[in-house]
Amino acid sequence: MRMIALTGSIGMGKSTVAAMFARAGVPVFDADATVRRLQSDGGPLVARIEERFPGTTRDGAVDRDALAAAVLGKPDELAALEALVHPAVHHERTRFIVSHGDAPALLFDIPLLFETHGEHAFDTIIVVSAPHDIQRARVMARTGMSAEKFEALLARQMPDSEKRARADFVIDTSGDLSTTEAQVRDIMACLGITPES
Ligand SMILES: CC(C)(COP(=O)(O)OP(=O)(O)OC[C@H]1O[C@@H](n2cnc3c(N)ncnc32)[C@H](O)[C@@H]1O)[C@@H](O)C(=O)NCCC(=O)NCCS
Ligand SMILES: Nc1ncnc2c1ncn2[C@@H]1O[C@H](COP(=O)(O)OP(=O)(O)OP(=O)(O)O)[C@@H](O)[C@H]1O
Numbered sequence: 001m002r003m004i005a006l007t008g009s010i011g012m013g014k015s016t017v018a019a020m021f022a023r024a025g026v027p028v029f030d031a032d033a034t035v036r037r038l039q040s041d042g043g044p045l046v047a048r049i050e051e052r053f054p055g056t057t058r059d060g061a062v063d064r065d066a067l068a069a070a071v072l073g074k075p076d077e078l079a080a081l082e083a084l085v086h087p088a089v090h091h092e093r094t095r096f097i098v099s100h101g102d103a104p105a106l107l108f109d110i111p112l113l114f115e116t117h118g119e120h121a122f123d124t125i126i127v128v129s130a131p132h133d134i135q136r137a138r139v140m141a142r143t144g145m146s147a148e149k150f151e152a153l154l155a156r157q158m159p160d161s162e163k164r165a166r167a168d169f170v171i172d173t174s175g176d177l178s179t180t181e182a183q184v185r186d187i188m189a190c191l192g193i194t195p196e197s
Pocket of ligand 2 (some may be wrong): 008009010011012013014015016017032111138172173174175176177178179180
């Protein structure tokens with residue numbers, strides 16, 4: 001089974017590219033979505049987050065705006081949150097691998113792949129990238145985003161140029177979606193993965 005990691009900095013297009021692989025039949029593990037699920041109503045991280053960051057949960061779920069306010073811009077607090085979250089994500093990832101034991105390839109969308117030194121578990125690393133101005137414009141267009149939040153998340157992330165230098169493949173997402181999709185198809189062909197559609 002080929003283990004493919006997809007990474008890239010905030011707003012570079014990971015989710016969009018992961019969806020293209022999923023449409024082509026490659027099962028996708030989404031680390032951010034897994035975090036959201038583990039932090040949602042009834043999720044296993046809620047009580048532990050409330051204990052460490054009092055007042056950041058409401059009605060049995062993590063209030064992500066409150067949690068973001070408690071950790072962003074405070075490196076020690078963010079590290080404490082990550083120490084709770086990352087082992088739980090890793091556990092879910094193992095379950096995902098077991099449940100797709102017969103797939104020829106799996107794709108893992110992992111924003112902090114390099115930052116958490118997780119790259120060694122993968123055969124192939126794809127980095128999504130775009131010029132900084134495009135990245136910034138995409139992120140700032142999101143609701144609930146502020147310049148401070150963008151900078152605080154970016155500060156925790158390895159510079160894009162370093163990520164690109166470590167990639168087996170770089171997908172440039174500065175063009176239109178069909179140009180991005182063509183790059184996805186080229187990489188699949190290069191890896192010998194037959195698309196389902
Ligand atoms: C800090 C939190 C509360 C902010 O939540 P919010 O809904 O406002 O933002 P969202 O999760 O959509 O993140 C926006 C972008 O920041 C990136 N990001 C998330 N956590 C981190 C982090 N610890 N360091 C750097 N970037 C991060 C995401 O990958 C995404 O690109 C939330 O991201 C969180 O719980 N993070 C800790 C878990 C973590 O480390 N996740 C990274 C992937 S496993
Ligand atoms: N050619 C392109 N390829 C990919 N995304 C594009 C392209 N053109 C525009 N976009 C837009 O850029 C945005 C990229 O957001 P996306 O959620 O995929 O990034 P991300 O890296 O997953 O973000 P985050 O790190 O915050 O999770 C989307 O709104 C997408 O529609």
